[in-house]
Amino acid sequence: MGKCINVGIIGYGTVGSGTVEVLLDNKTTIKRKTGIDINIKSIADLQINKKDDKYLREIPVKTTDAYDIINDPEIDIVVELIGGYNPAKQFIMDSLKNGKHVVTANKALLAVDGLEIFKLADELGLHLGFEGSVGGGIPIIRVIKEDLAANNINEIYGIINGTANYILTKMDLEKKEFDEVLREAQQLGYAEADPTFDVEGIDTAHKITILATLAFNTVIPYEKVFVEGISKIKQVDIDFANRLGCKIKLLAIAKKHENDIEVRVHPTMIPERYILSKVVDVFNAIYLVSDKVDRTIHYGRGAGARPTGSAVAGDIINIARWIESGCKKTIPILGFKDKYTQYYPVKDINDIRSSFYLRFNALDKPGVLSKIAGILGKYGISISSAIQPGESSPGDVVPLVFLTHETLGRNVTNAVNEIDSLDVVKEKTVVIRVEGKK
Amino acid sequence: MGKCINVGIIGYGTVGSGTVEVLLDNKTTIKRKTGIDINIKSIADLQINKKDDKYLREIPVKTTDAYDIINDPEIDIVVELIGGYNPAKQFIMDSLKNGKHVVTANKALLAVDGLEIFKLADELGLHLGFEGSVGGGIPIIRVIKEDLAANNINEIYGIINGTANYILTKMDLEKKEFDEVLREAQQLGYAEADPTFDVEGIDTAHKITILATLAFNTVIPYEKVFVEGISKIKQVDIDFANRLGCKIKLLAIAKKHENDIEVRVHPTMIPERYILSKVVDVFNAIYLVSDKVDRTIHYGRGAGARPTGSAVAGDIINIARWIESGCKKTIPILGFKDKYTQYYPVKDINDIRSSFYLRFNALDKPGVLSKIAGILGKYGISISSAIQPGESSPGDVVPLVFLTHETLGRNVTNAVNEIDSLDVVKEKTVVIRVEGKK
Numbered sequence: 078m079g080k081c082i083n084v085g086i087i088g089y090g091t092v093g094s095g096t097v098e099v100l101l102d103n104k105t106t107i108k109r110k111t112g113i114d115i116n117i118k119s120i121a122d123l124q125i126n127k128k129d130d131k132y133l134r135e136i137p138v139k140t141t142d143a144y145d146i147i148n149d150p151e152i153d154i155v156v157e158l159i160g161g162y163n164p165a166k167q168f169i170m171d172s173l174k175n176g177k178h179v180v181t182a183n184k185a186l187l188a189v190d191g192l193e194i195f196k197l198a199d200e201l202g203l204h205l206g207f208e209g210s211v212g213g214g215i216p217i218i219r220v221i222k223e224d225l226a227a228n229n230i231n232e233i234y235g236i237i238n239g240t241a242n243y244i245l246t247k248m249d250l251e252k253k254e255f256d257e258v259l260r261e262a263q264q265l266g267y268a269e270a271d272p273t274f275d276v277e278g279i280d281t282a283h284k285i286t287i288l289a290t291l292a293f294n295t296v297i298p299y300e301k302v303f304v305e306g307i308s309k310i311k312q313v314d315i316d317f318a319n320r321l322g323c324k325i326k327l328l329a330i331a332k333k334h335e336n337d338i339e340v341r342v343h344p345t346m347i348p349e350r351y352i353l354s355k356v357v358d359v360f361n362a363i364y365l366v367s368d369k370v371d372r373t374i375h376y377g378r379g380a381g382a383r384p385t386g387s388a389v390a391g392d393i394i395n396i397a398r399w400i401e402s403g404c405k406k407t408i409p410i411l412g413f414k415d416k417y418t419q420y421y422p423v424k425d426i427n428d429i430r431s432s433f434y435l436r437f438n439a440l441d442k443p444g445v446l447s448k449i450a451g452i453l454g455k456y457g458i459s460i461s462s463a464i465q466p467g468e469s470s471p472g473d474v475v476p477l478v479f480l481t482h483e484t485l486g487r488n489v490t491n492a493v494n495e496i497d498s499l500d501v502v503k504e505k506t507v508v509i510r511v512e513g514k515k
Numbered sequence: 516m517g518k519c520i521n522v523g524i525i526g527y528g529t530v531g532s533g534t535v536e537v538l539l540d541n542k543t544t545i546k547r548k549t550g551i552d553i554n555i556k557s558i559a560d561l562q563i564n565k566k567d568d569k570y571l572r573e574i575p576v577k578t579t580d581a582y583d584i585i586n587d588p589e590i591d592i593v594v595e596l597i598g599g600y601n602p603a604k605q606f607i608m609d610s611l612k613n614g615k616h617v618v619t620a621n622k623a624l625l626a627v628d629g630l631e632i633f634k635l636a637d638e639l640g641l642h643l644g645f646e647g648s649v650g651g652g653i654p655i656i657r658v659i660k661e662d663l664a665a666n667n668i669n670e671i672y673g674i675i676n677g678t679a680n681y682i683l684t685k686m687d688l689e690k691k692e693f694d695e696v697l698r699e700a701q702q703l704g705y706a707e708a709d710p711t712f713d714v715e716g717i718d719t720a721h722k723i724t725i726l727a728t729l730a731f732n733t734v735i736p737y738e739k740v741f742v743e744g745i746s747k748i749k750q751v752d753i754d755f756a757n758r759l760g761c762k763i764k765l766l767a768i769a770k771k772h773e774n775d776i777e778v779r780v781h782p783t784m785i786p787e788r789y790i791l792s793k794v795v796d797v798f799n800a801i802y803l804v805s806d807k808v809d810r811t812i813h814y815g816r817g818a819g820a821r822p823t824g825s826a827v828a829g830d831i832i833n834i835a836r837w838i839e840s841g842c843k844k845t846i847p848i849l850g851f852k853d854k855y856t857q858y859y860p861v862k863d864i865n866d867i868r869s870s871f872y873l874r875f876n877a878l879d880k881p882g883v884l885s886k887i888a889g890i891l892g893k894y895g896i897s898i899s900s901a902i903q904p905g906e907s908s909p910g911d912v913v914p915l916v917f918l919t920h921e922t923l924g925r926n927v928t929n930a931v932n933e934i935d936s937l938d939v940v941k942e943k944t945v946v947i948r949v950e951g952k953k
Contacts, residue, residue: 225829230543369652375811375814384806387805
């Protein structure tokens with residue numbers, strides 16, 4: 078006969094409706110796999126009275142008050158899908174205090190202010206699923222916590238924002254500037270009216286904070302994550318990247334060193350031979366380097382109603398199976414039993430070594446190149462290749478492109494500051510980090 | 516303080532020693548994550564007296580008799596890593612009967628004769644981990660059973676044999692013939708002395724049988740899987756593939772239709788724009804198409820001591836966490852609760868539609884091309900593109916290459932049989948299926 082698990086969902090937006098669709102469309106499939114009836118008893122949404130679809134019509138309780146779910150003794154699992162910090166946090170905390178297991182896809186909340194939530198859930202022996210918070214439908218949270226549990230994961234490289242990846246892909250394919258592609262993405266619904274979180278790297282930073290916390294078994298203070306978005310990327314840089322055999326991606330990078338870690342988000346040039354360079358449009362991929370299993374890549378749709386709904390539903394199924402087994406929880410929310418307060422220092426971006434793409438915009442006149450090269454040399458930056466400007470007339474402003482060998486971020490910052498103050502340099506120098514080229 | 520789980524490992528070959536290395540090197544990491552001491556109490560291997568390394572020296576009990584482990588009341592988890600059908604099956608069955616949880620990476624046994632084992636483990640409420648059986652270190656078994664549980668998985672495309680992929684990659688890069696690359700792979704330890712299982716697709720067929728069983732929630736009779744290896748692939752075909760914008764991969768393909776399924780293994784041409792075409796050397800990748808999460812790709816090292824050892828260790832950790840929770844098992848071995856005996860008919864390869872690459876080897880003389888084209892037309896096969904032979908003298912045997920539109924396998928088999936019986940056709944026609952071209 079199997080048990081029946083009652084679920085209440087708070088928030089009927091994109092992910093909320095996707096989750097309901099997945100659970101209702103695949104009710105038979107889920108029952109066949111688990112033997113459990115997963116019953117969506119109630120949905121709370123401030124606009125619920127204005128919403129209607131064939132799925133919603135099957136839900137017994139529709140309410141505008143989240144506490145109709147949080148305080149319902151029949152509800153086993155509360156699913157928080159409203160996003161944002163508050164009241165989402167309050168809803169989650171109150172659900173836990175009422176003995177409910179919780180599923181959420183709220184990366185902003187978990188990255189910035191998750192600690193109190195994780196602690197409370199662990200103390201109360203309750204589950205908190207958040208597979209949908211990173212990589213949409215890509216199985217990655219439980220993969221890190223469980224499948225790769227025998228490994229020390231030392232490096233993460235993620236393309237984990239679909240909007241930014243879509244914009245960079247279109248800029249590359251259609252040779253359009255950022256602003257134009259953004260407008261089109263907004264019209265298609267791939268970018269929000271206020272795209273700041275996506276294009277400025279904030280959403281990516283939230284997600285890499287969660288991944289690095291799980292992978293490195295230490296809490297990462299979100300405010301220490303270096304974040305740079307893609308809004309300053311120009312067509313000319315995409316063109317130069319192609320000439321250098323590279324693609325520009327908004328990459329989240331996290332590395333664990335002996336005594337510290339680095340966690341950063343910025344546009345990055347990667348060689349075309351890397352599989353990550355083939356991750357296009359709204360697709361996401363997470364590339365892990367672990368000490369025993371070595372490299373793994375996890376690829377799929379990083380957003381959208383049904384992919385993220387699939388991850389949320391997977392969490393619900395997982396928790397339902399645990400409830401049915403009648404046992405205590407043995408896997409801590411973050412996958413490790415150490416105290417949460419053990420922090421590793423997060424490296425300052427200026428102390429991180431990498432190669433750099435530098436595009437100077439300088440007057441085309443004698444001596445300019447040697448002046449710039451001289452300043453780079455003064456800061457110990459050596460050049461691995463340079464692209465000559467095309468045809469121009471003396472007095473034109475031309476792009477001068479250099480690829481550097483590995484050097485400290487600080488050296489580049491200082492050199493570029495000095496170069497940008499030269500009379501002959503007419504625009505701010507464009508600096509893009511490069512991975513995978515020596 | 517945490518519990519101590521005792522593990523006994525049968526078989527100290529590549530995967531056995533890799534598993535021990537992972538568990539011992541990362542003992543502290545695993546303890547930090549789980550709170551559990553995973554203690555390798557004993558290792559059984561017929562050659563144990565001839566083996567010695569720093570890991571082995573830390574193991575309390577070394578024996579040549581597997582039953583010293585199977586009958587040891589202190590052992591919680593028996594790990595079978597000797598491979599092959601027997602005595603591996605007997606060891607697993609006896610371990611289960613003695614109340615032990617089992618971990619194995621034995622794909623041949625599970626694919627061909629797993630049913631009795633799965634049934635017994637489920638009846639006794641014991642765990643049977645087999646993450647290491649497919650895709651080496653790539654998390655895929657539990658991903659299908661748990662993370663994607665809310666989905667109907669409808670298609671699988673896998674590059675799941677590292678040896679075959681290594682050989683095809685080298686043939687492509689170094690322009691060498693199969694035999695030469697195979698010899699080099701054997702010298703490097705990437706291919707076994709008897710490479711039949713790997714190069715003839717048998718190992719790939721074992722693995723897709725397991726994946727399709729899990730993904731489609733039905734038992735796949737292994738003997739119904741169509742299998743064709745890579746030993747007949749010639750440099751000339753690789754060259755033509757490149758000219759067509761494709762790569763040749765040994766692909767495992769499984770698709771679920773309304774009333775039947777297809778499961779097959781054969782060399783396949785795929786367009787270079789597909790990410791799977793970028794999976795090179797010994798790397799593996801599994802591409803899934805699910806109804807809700809859509810496409811996902813799972814990539815990593817498909818073999819080797821440490822990657823597969825990581826998967827086996829992950830299973831051990833997972834089971835240890837369950838034992839610690841003191842609860843009954845709720846996830847069936849195959850991830851679904853239906854009876855095992857529900858079979859879907861497996862489509863005959865002749866009843867499967869696809870595009871084909873056909874290389875005819877015919878005399879270069881007038882009328883030959885139209886004769887061949889005429890026979891193709893008679894069987895309803897239409898051509899999407901053709902590659903003209905290069906310079907040749909009348910009377911030479913030249914390759915004639917056609918790419919067909921989608922057609923039934925049966926049509927191609929019949930047409931090729933008729934064409935190969937022509938006087939002017941001098942060698943057996945090479946037939947390679949094509950995915951992703953219409």
